[in-house]
Amino acid sequence: MPWTKAELARITGGVWEGDLPENWTTDRIAFSNGLVRPDALVIPYVHTYLYGVKPAKIARFRQQGLALLADAKYRRDFEDLAVLRVPSIRAALWYLAKHARAAYRGRLTAVGGSVGKTSTTAMFNAILTATGHPPFPDENFNTVSGVLGQIANLPPHGIHAVEVSIGFHRRDLGEFALKPHAALITTIGDAHLEEYGSREAIAEMKSRVYDVTDGGTAIVPRDSDQFDYLRGRALSYGAKVTSFGEHAKADFRLADYAHGTQIVRAVLRGRDFAYKLGISGRHMAINSLGVLAAADALGLDLNFAAGALEGMKAIAGRGNVMHISLASGAAQIFDEAYNANPTSVAAVLAAFGQQRREGDGRKLALLGDMRELGPRSAELHAGLAEPVLAADLDTVMTVGEQMTHLRRALPKHILGPHYATADDVLPSLVGILRAGDQLLVKASHGTRLHEVVARMRLQLGDGSGAAA
Incomplete structure (x- = not known):
């Protein structure tokens, strides 16, 4: 304003x-x-x-x-x-956000969850762009200061989406309340177990996003093992509840997803829909249903909104595909290096497993430690063995102390090098990759594998695209 x-x-x-x-x-x-x-x-x-x-x-x-x-x-x-x-800068932002939120006469969507918040928010922004609303914001600001800064920048009218982290809900913001008109949780995973101790505690914190404005809508993941709890929390806030997912009773239900064509077939409130999604992965297809539920709750046309999702592009570190030039030819890096938890790693492995090999090229994964998992860290890292094997990889390389638990759970024939830190990766990795290879990189941000991807982009990127 x-x-x-x-x-x-x-x-x-x-x-x-x-x-x-x-x-x-x-x-x-x-x-x-x-x-x-x-x-x-x-x-x-x-x-x-x-x-x-x-x-x-x-x-x-x-x-x-x-x-x-x-x-x-x-x-x-x-x-x-x-x-x-x-x-105080933080206090000043709080005052400005409180004032701007009180003056706002538009419609606000808040996106939370353990997996895919940023990409899901970007999907909603792709719909808004197609309908003539400027995307808001251009970057990922989901912390307390970031959300308050975004709200302080709200224009008086329009439709806008904000991504909200668990840290935002942890803080006592006094008289300030976000009060979105539609609130979406993608899923409840194991991220932040170290701090909160259980999925139930994580669900309690994240479900605070369902404190919607009067008449607002809570969009709840029907496939989550926390669905009943999340639904109850939403109803306690006075929200109308809409569900999404693969579950037979989901209001916005995924009927089929074709990885090759990225065509989503869905039943949205009893109506059959088919649309192409601009980013790949079944988990992204499911999250797109949550986005469409939010769009519907805010009065946007579902046919138009679904059509707009074809224009969605993957975000750096969250599924974009980078082409690199090697002496032997071209290879691809599937960049998922921004962050990781057991749920998100399993999801991207499933999507990567459906990727067709390029000629004689191999499918490789470089997996780094998942942080903030608490006492169950060893168990949860070892538990990735099943999705790794299901992805039919040729080689798995690992980074960090916790990933040694995964290595012990995998057959030796698919094990590649193990690196203590990200600093050790790049010289070795360039020598391992060859023409036609596809490499998935996934890790928590603190492992700094995203820096390895960035250096590869600078040294070997052929300019053919940040996304494919």
Whole structure:
């Protein structure tokens, strides 16, 4: 929404320093590099704040009406820019988000869950783009500060989607409530077991997203073993409940998915639908049903929404396919390196297993440790043996201490090298790959395998595409 200079000071409790025209306004709180534009109120980077805009980015836009939002920790690198000095950046975002949410007259969707939140949010944004609504946001901001920053940037009207992490629900936000009009949980998996101890505890925390606005809709995964609990939680918030999945009683039910053509056949509230999905994987097809349920709950045309999903593209680290050039010819990297938990690893292995081999090429996997699994970590890593074997891989390479439990559960003939850390991978991996190979890379973000993929893109990428 448009903020005036006086409103910003009043709402945040801040004091302006430096020269800024009294009639200056902004409708953008730029809390990361990608959000900077002329006339933005920019939060400079400081080490105590998760996000923030780097000085080089500020310098590029400094002559275009920028002002800064900063606390006492920020030293003035740009003497020519006015600064709204506030007691706390996080508190200022909270006040702005609370004000913007109260003024918002549009329709808001919130996406949570253990697997596929970012891709599912991107699917919804693909529908919004096709219907003339600008995508919001352009990046993944699902933490407390990120969600509050997105809400502070809400325009007065329109349809928007926000991704919400479990960490957002963990924080006591006082008088601020997200109150989406539609809330979707993809599934409940084993991520965060170390912190929460059980799937039930994870479900309790994630189900807080179902605290919808009056008359709002909760979209519940029908195939989840936590379905009854999630449904009960949604009803306790006064939400209308819609379910999705492969279950025979799902309101939005997957009837068939063809991996080769990526054609989804579904029954949506009793009506037969067929549409092509722009990203591959049965788990993505199921999540697309949740997206269509959200679109339906917000009054969008289902035929148009389903058709728009063909334009969806995979996101870096979440299923995009990278082509690399080797001395022997071309190979492919299936980049799933952004994050991992047992549910998501099993899902991408199933999808990768349906991928056809390229000539004499092999199907390989590079799997890194899954983090935050607590006392069951060894068991859950070893439990990946079944989906690994079902994927019919030629070779499995592993990274990290916890992946040794998987290696012990696999037959020796498919075991490739084991690496202690991501730093050890690249020199060896380039020598292993050959023309026609397809390599799946999947790991928790903390293993830094995404950095290996990024370096391969820089050194060997042939420019033929980030996605296939």
